[in-house]
Amino acid sequence: MKKIFLVLLLLLVCNGCVPKSYIEQLGIITAIGYDQAEEDQVKGTMVIFQFDPTATASSQVVSAVADTSKGIRFRANRQTSHRLVSGQVRLLLFENKLAEKGVMRYMDTLSRDAKITDMGFLSVSDVPTEKLLKSGISEDAPNTGNYIQRLIEKSIHQEMIPNVELTSFIHHYYDVGIDPVLPLLSTQEEKTMIKGLALFQNDRFVQTLSEEDIIFLLLLKKDLKDAELQLQLPNEALQNYYKKRSINPATDGELHVSLNEVETDLSIQTKKNDPVSPSVHLKMEARLLEITKDIDLKQRKAIRKLEDEIAKGIEERLSLVVNQLKEEKVDPVGFGKEYNEKHRTNRITEESWRDQISQLDVSFDVEVKLLRYGISE
Amino acid sequence: MKTNLNVPQSQTVQAFYLFFIVHTIQIGAGLMGVPRILFLDAQADAWISVAIAGVYLHFIAWIMIKILRGYENADILGIQTDLFGKFVGKTLGIFYLLYIFLILLSVIKNYIEVVQVFIFPEIPIWLMSLFLLSLMVYSVTGGFRVVVGTSFLFFLLTIWLVLTISKPITYMDWGHFTPILQTSWTDILKGAQRTAYTVLGMEILFFVYPYIKNKKNIALPVHLGLAMTTFLVMLVTVVSIGYFSPDHLRETVWATLSLFKIISFPVIERFDFIAVALWMMVVLPNIVLLCWMLVHSLKRLFHLKEKHSIFGVSVLLFIGALLVEYRMDIDLLTEWTARVGFWLVFVYPIFLFLYMKLVHRWRRRRRA
Numbered sequence: 013m014k015k016i017f018l019v020l021l022l023l024l025v026c027n028g029c030v031p032k033s034y035i036e037q038l039g040i041i042t043a044i045g046y047d048q049a050e051e052d053q054v055k056g057t058m059v060i061f062q063f064d065p066t067a068t069a070s071s072q073v074v075s076a077v078a079d080t081s082k083g084i085r086f087r088a089n090r091q092t093s094h095r096l097v098s099g100q101v102r103l104l105l106f107e108n109k110l111a112e113k114g115v116m117r118y119m120d121t122l123s124r125d126a127k128i129t130d131m132g133f134l135s136v137s138d139v140p141t142e143k144l145l146k147s148g149i150s151e152d153a154p155n156t157g158n159y160i161q162r163l164i165e166k167s168i169h170q171e172m173i174p175n176v177e178l179t180s181f182i183h184h185y186y187d188v189g190i191d192p193v194l195p196l197l198s199t200q201e202e203k204t205m206i207k208g209l210a211l212f213q214n215d216r217f218v219q220t221l222s223e224e225d226i227i228f229l230l231l232l233k234k235d236l237k238d239a240e241l242q243l244q245l246p247n248e249a250l251q252n253y254y255k256k257r258s259i260n261p262a263t264d265g266e267l268h269v270s271l272n273e274v275e276t277d278l279s280i281q282t283k284k285n286d287p288v289s290p291s292v293h294l295k296m297e298a299r300l301l302e303i304t305k306d307i308d309l310k311q312r313k314a315i316r317k318l319e320d321e322i323a324k325g326i327e328e329r330l331s332l333v334v335n336q337l338k339e340e341k342v343d344p345v346g347f348g349k350e351y352n353e354k355h356r357t358n359r360i361t362e363e364s365w366r367d368q369i370s371q372l373d374v375s376f377d378v379e380v381k382l383l384r385y386g387i388s389e
Numbered sequence: 390m391k392t393n394l395n396v397p398q399s400q401t402v403q404a405f406y407l408f409f410i411v412h413t414i415q416i417g418a419g420l421m422g423v424p425r426i427l428f429l430d431a432q433a434d435a436w437i438s439v440a441i442a443g444v445y446l447h448f449i450a451w452i453m454i455k456i457l458r459g460y461e462n463a464d465i466l467g468i469q470t471d472l473f474g475k476f477v478g479k480t481l482g483i484f485y486l487l488y489i490f491l492i493l494l495s496v497i498k499n500y501i502e503v504v505q506v507f508i509f510p511e512i513p514i515w516l517m518s519l520f521l522l523s524l525m526v527y528s529v530t531g532g533f534r535v536v537v538g539t540s541f542l543f544f545l546l547t548i549w550l551v552l553t554i555s556k557p558i559t560y561m562d563w564g565h566f567t568p569i570l571q572t573s574w575t576d577i578l579k580g581a582q583r584t585a586y587t588v589l590g591m592e593i594l595f596f597v598y599p600y601i602k603n604k605k606n607i608a609l610p611v612h613l614g615l616a617m618t619t620f621l622v623m624l625v626t627v628v629s630i631g632y633f634s635p636d637h638l639r640e641t642v643w644a645t646l647s648l649f650k651i652i653s654f655p656v657i658e659r660f661d662f663i664a665v666a667l668w669m670m671v672v673l674p675n676i677v678l679l680c681w682m683l684v685h686s687l688k689r690l691f692h693l694k695e696k697h698s699i700f701g702v703s704v705l706l707f708i709g710a711l712l713v714e715y716r717m718d719i720d721l722l723t724e725w726t727a728r729v730g731f732w733l734v735f736v737y738p739i740f741l742f743l744y745m746k747l748v749h750r751w752r753r754r755r756r757a
Contacts, residue, residue: 099659126507129659130650179560179651186634187562353564356571 035063039094041085042071043103043157045141046118048110049077054118056084057142059103059157062094071155073146081118099127103161104134104178105141105197111210111217116185119215122178130179133164136210136217137197149203160204164195167206171239174209174230185215188362189348193229196220211342213366219340221333228326228333231276231294232345239274241298243329249321253314255306269322270302273384280350285358287351288368291375292330296323300385309385323378334374341369390475390689392467393460394599399534404606406537410678411591411614413540416621417675418499419587421668423622424629424644426587431580433565433635434572436627438580443619445581445735446588450611452738453591457598459745465595466689472741472748482690485592486683488733490702491726492589493679494709497521498719500672501710503643507665518710521669521676522703528677529684529699533600536681540674547670551621553660554628557648561631585735586727587622590675591615592734596682 039060049055057075064070076087089096104122106115115134122128137144150159167173173195174180184192191212198207209221209229221229227241245267277295300309300318308314337343348365360368427435460468465485470478501517528539572580594611601607629644641647646668652660680702687698713719 126650126661129653130647131653182637183562183634186636188635349564353567356568 033095033097036065037095038062039072039092039096040100041096041098042100042155043105043145043161044081044084044098044101045105045107045137045145046081046110047107047140047142048113053077053079054081054084054110055142056081056088057145058085058088058096059145059155060092060094060096061100061154071157073155075142081121097127098125099129101128102132103157103164104132105137105144105160106135106217107141108136108138108196108210108217111136111194111212114215115217116215119178119182119185128178130177130182132178133161134176134178134181135160135164135195135197138207138220139197139199144197144199144204147199147202147204156204160197163204163206167195171230171236173206173226174233184344184346185212187346187349189343189350189352189360189365190346191342191344193221193344211337211340211344213340213342214362218342219336221336225329225333225336228329229344231278231296231326232280232292232330232333235278236274236276239272239276240301241271241274241326243269243271243322243325245269245321245325250305250307250314250317253307253311253317255308265304268302268304269300269318271298271322271382272301273297273299280345280347282347282351282354284355287348287355287358287360287365288371289373289375290347290350291377294326294330294376294378295381296326296379297381297383300382315382319380319382322382323380326378326380327376330376330378331374334372338370338372341366343369347372347374390467390470390478392471393462394464394467396462396599400532401600401602402534402537404601404603405610406541407594407597407601407607408610408614408617409541409544409674410537410593410597411611412617413544413671413674414590414593414678415588415614415618417590417672418496419589420621420625420671421499421503421643421645423584423587424626424633425638425641426583427580427626428630428635428638430583431577432572433630434570434577435580435630436566436623437570438577439584439619439623439626441578441581442584442588443615443623446591446615446619447612449735449738450591450594450615451608452742453594454608454611456738456742456745457595459749462599464597464599464685464689465592466686468595468741468745472745479690482686484733486686486690488726488729489679489683489686490705491722492730493676493683494706494713495719495722495726496672496675496679497706497710498713498722500668502716502719503646503665503668506643507646508662514711514714515707518707521673522707524673525676525680526699526703529680530696533597533681536677539677543670543674547667550664550667550671551624553652553664554624554648556652557628557632560651561628563631565630565635582731583727584622585731586723588615588618589727589730589734590678593678593682596685 039062041058042061043059045057047055047057055075055077057073059071059073061071074088074091076084076091078084078087085096085098145156147156150156153159153162164176168175174193176194181192181194184190191214193212194210195206196208196210197204208223209226210217211219211221227239230236230239247267249267275297279293280290281293282290307318343365348360352359427438431438456468466482469481473481497518501514504517505512528535625645628648629638632648633641633644638644646661646665649661649664654660657663683702684695684698687693688695713722
């Protein structure tokens with residue numbers, strides 16, 4: 013009896029000691045956008061999710077200006093009756109002007125705060141993030157922040173953009189010889205879309221990689237499993253293999269091919285003592301989805317020729333992308349990291365690599381296999 | 390003080406339980422941060438440090454068992470008085486006491502710190518220490534068998550946490566390990582030495598030996614327990630080095646717990662909260678076994694009644710826990726414990742063994 017009484021007493025006493033969080037009283041921040049404000053201050057916009065049994069619209073967007081990112085939450089707390097908590101932040105947006113100055117100072121609080129998940133997505137936006145988050149266009153998601161999060165999640169899943177979770181950004185930021193990338197968001201008729209890829213020098217946003225080039229950067233970054241690829245080839249590259257009896261005879265138009273189910277096997281070789289001349293070997297299997305000229309696919313030679321042309325086309329595009337990277341002195345591929353992992357001599361450092369990037373001389377070797385081409389020949 | 394102990398049959402346990410005793414007292418607060426500690430010294434080759442430390446553990450265990458086999462049914466306190474005489478033996482015993490107290494305090498402080506950082510920043514220190522200490526008092530008053538039962542039970546309740554590491558493994562970057570052996574051997578050995586805090590506690594073998602029923606079979610469970618410990622330390626070290634970038638790992642205080650941050654299940658979005666809470670079950674056998682060692686030694690050295698010394702120890706721990714406030718002080722405490730522990734647990738037994746051989750031979754010769 014005495015024991016039971018003691019246990020009950022303990023239960024009662026201990027209950028009061030840990031602060032309680034009632035879910036109705038919480039404003040759960042799901043997305044944060046940072047914009048450049050005047051005088052080095054930062055403007056934060058937060059999408060807040062709240063559980064209100066009576067209301068139907070359960071999100072709201074709050075903005076505040078402050079010096080630090082935690083200061084934003086502090087200020088924003090005065091604009092809402094809910095207690096703001098950041099345990100569920102899934103999306104972090106940075107305005108391009110802010111990202112050009114470096115995002116790591118905002119990242120510090122994210123990795124220092126044990127409450128924030130490492131699986132949130134990061135993005136750069138070329139319109140003020142406040143405008144993005146307040147636009148209200150969200151398809152079937154509860155709010156715009158949630159819509160953007162789903163958009164990015166889907167794009168990563170479909171191998172349209174690389175992984176941009178907080179953990180991989182921090183990983184690439186800290187690793188020597190590789191720079192992080194983030195998706196660049198923009199609006200099209202008020203609706204948010206992915207416009208390209210933001211290339212970073214350390215934590216500073218320096219240049220945009222256009223939407224069509226993203227896939228070629230991805231080819232260099234990792235093995236793809238099921239990606240899609242569009243390519244333009246020289247107009248007359250396949251003229252020997254046009255169908256003789258065609259309802260739709262080959263015309264003068266451009267030759268475009270579209271591949272899907274692209275599966276790649278990437279290997280980057282580096283030479284001893286020479287970090288700036290890696291060679292990329294890329295094996296690719298794909299399915300031909302679309303071709304704008306009527307080719308006689310029954311001929312083995314035609315397929316061979318097409319494969320060669322595609323390989324050549326890809327090599328050209330890859331070197332164009334690498335040239336762009338060289339111009340901006342960024343290395344999202346991790347050529348420097350690749351060298352450091354293999355070699356003990358003449359190792360690169362964070363500082364030396366930045367200058368060496370412009371001397372990069374990458375050679376490409378692409379092998380393409382078109383295994384399938386749909387149900388028509 | 391008698392060299393050999395008379396332990397009633399009702400207080401002894403099978404040698405099989407040594408696996409749990411040795412393993413659970415080693416794994417605890419240290420494991421939360423060990424990848425970073427090793428990485429600071431041995432860089433990407435920290436896993437070699439762990440391997441070296443693991444081999445050394447087995448060597449020390451072999452020495453310990455040799456020492457214990459030199460007597461019929463003795464513990465370290467009895468052996469020391471037998472070898473060095475009453476005064477020196479007791480002084481060394483008091484050294485052990487202080488060391489065990491330090492390690493006990495550091496385990497409690499480290500865990501409370503983690504709870505405050507990860508889950509409840511507002512929770513007062515006194516409350517958390519009260520929770521831990523009340524559980525400790527509860528099991529230690531139950532006697533040796535209850536203490537062993539605690540370690541057995543909590544091992545089974547928490548070992549499944551190992552499986553959740555599969556998710557961080559998918560995020561690993563194996564390139565972080567190559568080229569191997571970039572670090573100098575001195576740094577790697579230094580790293581091996583730094584493992585000490587994580588694997589401290591195996592000296593419990595010196596204390597529980599009289600309580601083991603079938604003393605012939607103790608080698609296997611002890612070595613298995615040590616192998617398990619080495620495996621876990623190796624696992625978290627390797628995964629952490631692969632998962633974090635070098636500079637990031639240098640800044641991540643509790644790398645093992647941070648690994649849990651990316652695990653999420655459909656019903657539990659943030660598994661790290663669960664992991665930190667569950668870690669209490671990892672830490673508890675630590676505390677209970679260490680406290681038992683303290684109480685047991687107090688009884689052996691000063692004939693203190695167990696009930697009195699348990700409460701005395703808890704009050705001292707409680708005060709100690711309240712006094713150490715800053716993270717810096719906790720780190721300092723941990724570092725000093727690690728240093729003292731290294732010499733006491735991993736170096737001293739070798740000397741003790743050699744000295745024991747010498748003394749025994751001398752005695753035999755004199756008798757003959």
